[in-house]
Amino acid sequence: MQASDIMTTEVISVPVSVSVFDVAELMAKHHISGLPVLGDDGKIAGMVSEGDLLHRVETGTGKPQRSWFAEFLYSTRRLATEYLKEHALKVSDVMTANVVSVLPQTPLADVADLLQRHRIKRVPVVVDGKVLGIVSRSNLVQALARAAQGPSDALASDEALRQHVVQVLSGHRWAMAAEDVVVKDGIVHLWGTVTSEEERRAICVSAERVIGVKGVEDHLGYPTYFTPM
8 A cells, every 4th residue: 555545635734924823723623733834836845733832932831941051051053943933923933844755656664664763643745845645643543444344254265274374474584384384264273383482473463464364373382492582
């Protein structure tokens, strides 16, 4: 799957000239925690989120005054940025200008990696500066929920299930031999040896994920000369 498969296409955005109060009202009205900010040319200029509006003098949530020593340790740029976050009236002064974005064809694995690596909750889907949609963490969770509702009850013969499990395992160095996989009445029996508990769980999870598998019986063991770490 790719970003275009799960993105929200009804994107609520604001122009760079709008006030932070209008942004706060819009986010509260539509129950969203972030949105793109567009320049005069209609292209994305930044992203604004709840985090950008967290510390405000109007709500008494501004950061407490630091000691002179702490002030000395902080760069003037950081101090100025914090002041803007707390006092600025325009969204252009509080938004994040360096936007992390993806293309419609970006694989979901890469989208998830970006969200985690940059510690952000959403990423815009952009082509030539134009916002086509938004992919949020909740979109990824919804995609997982839909996948769980797939044809898990599809009937398959024991041999077909066995072949599928063997195929899934064959791409991993930690998997056991094909002859150690036995399927009877939809139940996968796993035999052979492993060298760690992580290998055991990975093998079992691989079998559990195969559509049509009713259960997994773990008969895996450790070599007699080996003590798992």
